[in-house]
Amino acid sequence: xxxxxxxxxxxxxxxxxxxxxxxxxxxxxxxxxxxxxxxxxxxxxxxxxxxxxxxxxxxxxxxxxxxxxxxxxxxxxxxxxxxxxxxxxxxxxxxxxxxxxxxxxxxxxxxxxxxxxxxxxxxxxxxxxxxxxxxxxxxxxxxxxxxxxxxxxxxxxxxxxxxxxxxxxxxxxxxxxxxxxxxxxxxxxxxxxxxxxxxxxxxxxxxxxxxxxxxxxxxxxxxxxxxxxxxxxxxxxxxxxxxxxxxxxxxxxxxxxxxxxxxxxxxxxxxxxxxxxxxxxxxxxx
Amino acid sequence: xxxxxxxxxxxxxxxxxxxxxxxxxxxxxxxxxxxxxxxxxxxxxxxxxxxxxxxxxxxxxxxxxxxxxxxxxxxxxxxxxxxxxxxxxxxxxxxxxxxxxxxxxxxxxxxxxxxxxxxxxxxxxxxxxxxxxxxxxxxxxxxxxxxxxxxxxxxxxxxxxxxxxxxxxxxxxxxxxxxxxxxxxxxxxxxxxxxxxxxxxxxxxxxxxxxxxxxxxxxxxxxxxxxxxxxxxxxxxxxxxxxxxxxxxxxxxxxxxxxxxxxxxxxxxxxxxxxxxxxxxxxxxxxxxxxxxxxxxxxxxxxxxxxxxxx
Numbered sequence: 001x002x003x004x005x006x007x008x009x010x011x012x013x014x015x016x017x018x019x020x021x022x023x024x025x026x027x028x029x030x031x032x033x034x035x036x037x038x039x040x041x042x043x044x045x046x047x048x049x050x051x052x053x054x055x056x057x058x059x060x061x062x063x064x065x066x067x068x069x070x071x072x073x074x075x076x077x078x079x080x081x082x083x084x085x086x087x088x089x090x091x092x093x094x095x096x097x098x099x100x101x102x103x104x105x106x107x108x109x110x111x112x113x114x115x116x117x118x119x120x121x122x123x124x125x126x127x128x129x130x131x132x133x134x135x136x137x138x139x140x141x142x143x144x145x146x147x148x149x150x151x152x153x154x155x156x157x158x159x160x161x162x163x164x165x166x167x168x169x170x171x172x173x174x175x176x177x178x179x180x181x182x183x184x185x186x187x188x189x190x191x192x193x194x195x196x197x198x199x200x201x202x203x204x205x206x207x208x209x210x211x212x213x214x215x216x217x218x219x220x221x222x223x224x225x226x227x228x229x230x231x232x233x234x235x236x237x238x239x240x241x242x243x244x245x246x247x248x249x250x251x252x253x254x255x256x257x258x259x260x261x262x263x264x265x266x267x268x269x270x271x272x273x274x275x276x277x278x279x280x281x282x283x284x285x286x
Numbered sequence: 287x288x289x290x291x292x293x294x295x296x297x298x299x300x301x302x303x304x305x306x307x308x309x310x311x312x313x314x315x316x317x318x319x320x321x322x323x324x325x326x327x328x329x330x331x332x333x334x335x336x337x338x339x340x341x342x343x344x345x346x347x348x349x350x351x352x353x354x355x356x357x358x359x360x361x362x363x364x365x366x367x368x369x370x371x372x373x374x375x376x377x378x379x380x381x382x383x384x385x386x387x388x389x390x391x392x393x394x395x396x397x398x399x400x401x402x403x404x405x406x407x408x409x410x411x412x413x414x415x416x417x418x419x420x421x422x423x424x425x426x427x428x429x430x431x432x433x434x435x436x437x438x439x440x441x442x443x444x445x446x447x448x449x450x451x452x453x454x455x456x457x458x459x460x461x462x463x464x465x466x467x468x469x470x471x472x473x474x475x476x477x478x479x480x481x482x483x484x485x486x487x488x489x490x491x492x493x494x495x496x497x498x499x500x501x502x503x504x505x506x507x508x509x510x511x512x513x514x515x516x517x518x519x520x521x522x523x524x525x526x527x528x529x530x531x532x533x534x535x536x537x538x539x540x541x542x543x544x545x546x547x548x549x550x551x552x553x554x555x556x557x558x559x560x561x562x563x564x565x566x567x568x569x570x571x572x573x574x575x576x577x578x579x580x581x582x583x584x585x586x587x588x589x590x591x592x593x594x595x596x597x
Binding site: 009012013016017019020021023024026027028029030031033034037046047050051092093095096098099100102104105106111114115118120121122124125126127128129130131132133135137148149151152157181182183186207210211212213214217218229230232233236237250253254256257260261264267268271272275276 | 315319324326328339343399400402404414417418421422424428429432433439444448476478530536558563582583586
């Protein structure tokens with residue numbers, strides 16, 4: 001050990017661990033409680049008391065929210081918007097990042113400045129003219145509008161650009177000598193060499209799109225085009241009854257929340273590594 | 287050719303360009319412009335055009351359908367004389383300053399505490415767990431906490447009842463609800479910021495600790511004089527990101543507010559939304575959004591100057 005273990009240090013180490021476990025428990029207990037409530041029966045979930053284990057175990061919460069309240073439809077919309085949106089986002093931002101990494105590109109400065117300025121404009125502050133533009137394009141109430149929202153971002157472009165700039169110039173130079181064009185170099189060399197960058201952008205974008213609320217709130221009024229977050233917000237947080245007047249019991253609410261978390265669980269093992277990488281490479285979250 | 291440009295960009299500029307250089311350069315760059323086309327189109331149509339349009343809308347009596355007469359600066363006057371705007375402005379300040387302060391200190395404390403843990407498995411598990419809420423949407427986080435804090439059947443009040451405390455109306459007492467908003471906001475991001483700090487700690491030169499130990503420094507002194515100063519740059523990055531984030535708060539309030547607590551928790555971005563899409567005062571809402579944007583830009587430039595972000 002680096003230092004001697006005095007009794008003071010042992011006590012400190014113990015208290016330190018207790019402190020951390022307390023912090024961690026504020027994250028675990030809410031989730032544990034949600035799972036327990038979601039697996040309780042309608043009646044069991046509404047009873048008061050500390051509920052850390054399903055009361056009258058039942059899947060009725062999941063059944064109700066999925067088929068009676070039709071959460072499958074918004075879930076499907078969210079999958080479509082998140083998956084297609086993320087793939088396009090990664091491709092377009094990588095292409096832009098590649099182009100902006102080429103030192104010989106005329107007008108590079110101007111374009112980078114345009115991108116940097118756009119990063120200082122929060123989406124929230126232009127939500128009204130954004131809505132008006134989508135209306136002018138005739139795309140209100142379409143999933144296309146949701147895919148378009150945030151199709152490229154300065155953050156992702158600059159992150160990819162940093163990645164491409166770290167690829168040794170000699171490799172690309174020799175490919176160019178062999179007569180390879182930009183597209184060939186981009187798809188055959190740069191993309192395979194930048195999988196970590198692509199993964200970072202894809203993960204951040206997927207989570208952002210899956211969790212996005214404002215775009216749907218603004219652009220979608222037709223309930224068949226709603227995304228999961230908006231539908232869930234209506235069922236879980238805004239009053240306790242649906243439009244049809246049924247009471248939404250706690251097990252149904254928590255089942256909805258667990259369903260919204262599930263896709264993130266698949267992403268989670270990679271998230272920590274790449275999210276922090278994103279912060280350091282991009283130097284900016286948005 | 288391009289390699290030498292990377293290494294010595296200042297020298298190539300002074301060289302005389304050979305005849306026919308410029309057209310060839312443009313021709314070679316053509317595929318690059320093609321690659322940039324979607325990005326430039328997006329920026330023009332869905333960022334800069336809306337921005338310019340916002341200036342026009344803010345001076346109109348704007349209707350989605352029908353005519354849109356110009357009214358000069360009347361919308362701005364209406365915003366600045368609207369007590370709701372100033373109320374929401376105050377709320378943004380109160381919530382923002384509290385979230386920034388607590389949200390700045392908490393992850394540093396937890397990161398330093400985690401750094402003292404010698405059991406790697408424990409450290410790793412705590413890290414993984416406290417990071418979770420950052421991944422969840424505000425609908426999920428809001429839903430979880432509204433449920434936990436419910437006066438009847440909520441876990442928190444059930445625990446309080448064990449200690450004989452009568453149920454607290456967390457989400458219907460405006461003063462309490464404000465604190466709920468602040469603490470839940472900190473709760474959501476504390477793990478993420480903590481991991482950024484831990485990455486910063488790993489980046490500190492280990493020889494600094496070695497020489498400190500040679501000089502007989504104890505662990506407290508190491509933390510105070512090496513770890514904390516070593517994290518200064520990380521603190522700047524996290525601080526700047528948080529300041530920008532606080533002015534954009536929307537989702538959390540949209541999800542967690544209710545009619546009773548709204549006067550105490552509504553923020554500037556919910557003002558824009560409510561004014562524009564609930565009251566349909568689109569011109570006035572746009573004027574307020576532009577005022578907020580200018581305020582955000584000034585604050586961003588000011589803080590960047592202050593902490594010399596780019597050095």
